[in-house]
Structure formats: structure tokens, C-alpha cells
Amino acid sequence: MFEKVWEAHEVVPETPDTPAVLYIDLHLIHEVTSPQAFSLLRERGLPVRRPDLTFATMDHSTPTRTEQIFGGAPIALESAAKQIRELEKNCREFGIELLDLRHDQRGIVHIIGPELGLTQPGKTIVCGDSHTSTHGAFGALAFGIGTTEVGHVFATQCLLQRKPRTLAVNVANRLRPGVTAKDLILAIIGKIGVAGGTGHVIEYRGEAVRALDMDGRMTICNMSIEAGARAGMIAPDETTFAYLAATPRAPKGGAWEAALERWKQLPSDPGARFDREVDIDAATLEPMITYGTNPGMVVPITGSIPDRRDDPMFAKALEYMGFEPGAPIKDRPIDVVFVGSCTNARLSDLRAAAQVLRGRRIARGVQMLVVPGSQQVKRQAEAEGLHRIFIEAGAEWRESGCSMCIGMNGDTVERGRYSLSTSNRNFEGRQGAGARTLLASPLTAAASAVRGRITDPRELLDA
């Protein structure tokens, strides 16, 4: 599948001396990694070659408090407000469509691309953001780029790229109840390591992957980068087509039929060869949770923190987390719960969290933030009454954005506090200087919020 998409986008194939010139079908931009690329265009006197293939939103440094977006209150951080104004100005000047702060389709770039139907099978998609791998869930080749490369795509709609290797991750059998796509990808990263996918495009295959809905597939592909992979892909199928048929910007009428014909040719041929293959059995997995300072430091929730005292890196990570080797991970107290991010802030994620919280309250002393991935997810959740479940449970219900995943907008975790987060990175200081992050699924996050301690969600789902 990867080879088919790659070859269809080669403007000039690679040689030993030069990388391939690869054509880009969709360029997504946001306020944080684009300003310096626009400056490059100005310095060189260049236009954006294909504004019609370029699409902008704002998500990273945007406020999530309603009054700062709709209520007339100023954006608390002036530096964030400046980035937002700069993106508005740049999009006006270069003729790029922007979903601005008050737009009813705004949201996290990797949530709205699929939601609007801009993300489609077989496309090449880039964005100045490593979690661009999310879009691979539709059988697109999608990867994160730096700001200089954002400038290259602006100016030429192309990138210079060496062809990556391929890695098949074959997931046999089905996930058990209470075990989700998030647990599966954490288990995969735990197995292959945070550099296990470096230089590769991963294709996720097998029964458990086929059984996932698009939201779950996006969660899987989203975290491909946490295994170091260039991209993650899942072959498009009826699930993909049904999702896209309901989106506003997917092809319509005759164009839809033609697209469908093309998309059905994309899946890897039987007997396709990969540079590497990894097998995993979904039926053996439990809810997973990280205990360290990278997403590969992960254990089943019923397990214990490993004991590798002689490894100084391991000791450093545990010291940062304030954990003892060999101790069970379950029942450790937590301070903050974050349900959000491009990994787990789609409607099904909010439904999962609400399923646990319905009729319950979060533990005293725990702060819980629920930040929908887009304004559309927010409206859908409100139409189902999910927001009332969250608010009655004692959680805060916010406007969409990256929020506490990266803490750029001021939604941060205090030094030394424990945050159970549905996001994608537990790096030191990721959610705020000195903050300690544990990554898990929305089910685990909600269950742990109720008890104020790390909780196996199956205990509350059975109750």
C-alpha cells in the first residue's frame, strides 16, 4: 500500500545522489510551526504554489476557556494571541483557507482533517506536526515535517524525500472488553520501543485492526511517531468508505464513485513483502499504562513497574516520576485527569469516558479536564448530553484544542503532580515543567478520576 501511494506521487524518482521529489496532495498548517515558513516566502518573494491544497486551523496555543473565545475576554497569553493574529494575517495575504478561532468547524488539525473529509485514502498529507501520522488511518501517506519543509511545500507543493522502509505490524484476534485502540498502540510501542519504527512506515494489519472503527484506527496511527516511525497506515475498507461518505468535503456523486474505485486498489496485494514484520496477539492484551518518561515505558494496568535498577536511564526516569521499581502501578494516587488531544478526543473517546462517569463523581482533590478534539465533536457530544455527565461528575468541559497535551495555551499540570492523560507523550515536562504524566485510554482515565487512584476500568465497567 505504501509503495502504491509513494509511486503515484513521485514527480522525480530518487537516485543515489538526490532524494525523490514527492508531490503533496494536502498541506495542513497551524499557528505554531508556520510563521517562520511564511517569513521565508516573503524573504524570497515567493507565493504559495497551491493555496487550494493548503488548509489552516489554530489549535496548539489557543485557549480552551469559552469566555476567551466567545465571551469577549482577552486571550490570557499575549504570545499566543500574537501567533493567532499572525496566522490570520498570513492566510489572508497568501490566500489560504483558515478555520479561525470562532469557526464552528475549528479543532485540532488531525481531528478536523478527517472530520471534514479532506483526509482521503491514497493522498500524501503533511503538516508541521509529528502527529500527522494520524491521517494514515485512511490509507493516506501522512507524516510530520519541520518548518523549513513547510516552506518547501508552500513554494513548490513538493518535498525532497528518501523512500522509507516498511514495517508490518500484524495484530491477530480481537481486543477484549475494556481494552481499546489506545491500549493496543501502547502495547505495540512497548514491544518495538520508541525507536523501533525509525526510518519505517508502519502498516497495521490483522483482525483487531480491521475490527476498529475509524476513531480507533486514528488513535493507532496517531502514535506511530511515538515508535519513531515516519508514518502509520491502515488499508481503507468499508469502514473507511462509510466514514468518508458522511463528511462534507469528500467527493460527491460521480466523483465519489470514481474515488471509490481508486481507493479499492490501494490495499497491499496478497503476499506483499515488508522489510520487517512484528506480530502481536490482541486477545492477550490488558488496559495499558505508562510509568516512565517515554511512551515505550508501559505496563499492563495489573502489572508492576519493572525493576532495572542497574540501568541509569531507567533510574533517572523513575526518579523523575517518583516511583519505586517493582511496585504495582495500580492504586497510585493521581492529581489531574486529562481527556483530550489528537490521540483520544474524538466522539467515541468522549463516549467511553462518559460511560464510566455516568452517575458517578470524580474523587475529591482531582482536577479533570475534558477537551473535545474539535468544535464539531463538542456539539455532537452536547447533543448526546455527554457534557452534562462530565459536568455533573465534577469535570471541566472546555472548547477544543491541544490544551493540556502540550500545555502551550496555559492548560498545564503543576510541578510534581501526577496527571493521568489520554494524550500521546509522557516526556519530562510535557504537560508543564516538572509535571508527571501517565498515558492511558479514556476508559482508564475516567475510572481513575472516579477513584482518585490508578484504576483498571474493567472494575467499574462490570459494576
Next chain:
Amino acid sequence: MEPIRIIRSRTVVLPVDNIDTDQIIPARFLRTTTKEGLGRQLFADWRYDAQGQPNPDFVLNRPEAQGCAILVAGRNFGCGSSREHAPWALVDYGLRAVISTEFADIFRNNALKNGLLPVTVDEATSAWLLANPGVELTIDLERTTLALPNGTEVRFPIEAFARYCLLNGIDELGFLLGRKTEIEAYERRRSAA
């Protein structure tokens, strides 16, 4: 961009694996619209304490680290976020090369576009460099060699086109703009299909 041929410097050593770009420059310093001055925030959460004072134990704050242009780090340097602010901060601080056994893909691409040389070495060379901070090294990009103090030369891999651009101080955008004819032909083919 300045051409790079030889980098000669003492090393500063950070013996940590999986140094992610959030450590290289934390996200709160990304609320900027320029590239300038990011060196001050390089490794900010390791380099400064909670009150913003320099942490005397951190290697970049020690007198012997001043003026070093080569950073030796543990495995898988630059993983995580795609932020180009990471190489901008490293270069602004004064570093010209990073040596590791492995680099994350996006970081490597970003580094090469900013005149920061990612030098990949084998485990044994890396272990020796990590255990011997402050040694004087010579990196020769023309010959793609790293010369150790005892005279031993270690070859390092680098993508041919990136090497050509760095040696000649040219950027890749000029090359891409020069492919205009091919790009237009591709767009015509696509819209006809």
C-alpha cells in the same frame, strides 16, 4: 547558509538516551513567530531550576562546556515532536554537530536544513565518547570521517544530497524550485487522469 567542511571542537556530553525535542526546547518557548534567540531556552528544564537559576550540576552550565560545538548524546536523539525550534535552539546556542548512535527521522531532516550535522556512530564509538567528555574531535564532512584523539578515523553515513548542500552552503529550496517543469508536468498528468 555557511558551507560546512571541517568541525573541530571539544565535546560536551549528555549521557541520556531518547532525548526528545521537548527536552531540547520545552513547548512553552514555542509561542514565538521567529527563529531568533532560542539558544537561551536550550534544555531549559535541565539547565535552569524552578526559579530560573542555572543548575550548576547540568553539563552545559559547567565552565569546561563553554565554547564546545559538538554534543555527544545517548541513543535516539531528537525523538518526539517535529519542532524545528530544536535545531534552531542547538545552533543558536553554538552547537554545530550532534553525535549519537541513532537520530529520529524528523529531527535529522530538520538539523540538516539548519547546518547542524547529525553524526551517527556505532555503539562502541558512542560508548567511548560518552565516557570521555571534553575530548577534541575533528569531523570532516568532505571525507565523512570523525577523527578521535588517538588518530583513529570513524566513517559516518550521511545522505548524499544533504552532504552536497551542506558542503556548498546551498539550501534545498533552490533545487526544488529548479524542478518547476517536472512539477508542472506532474500536475498536468494528474488533472488529466
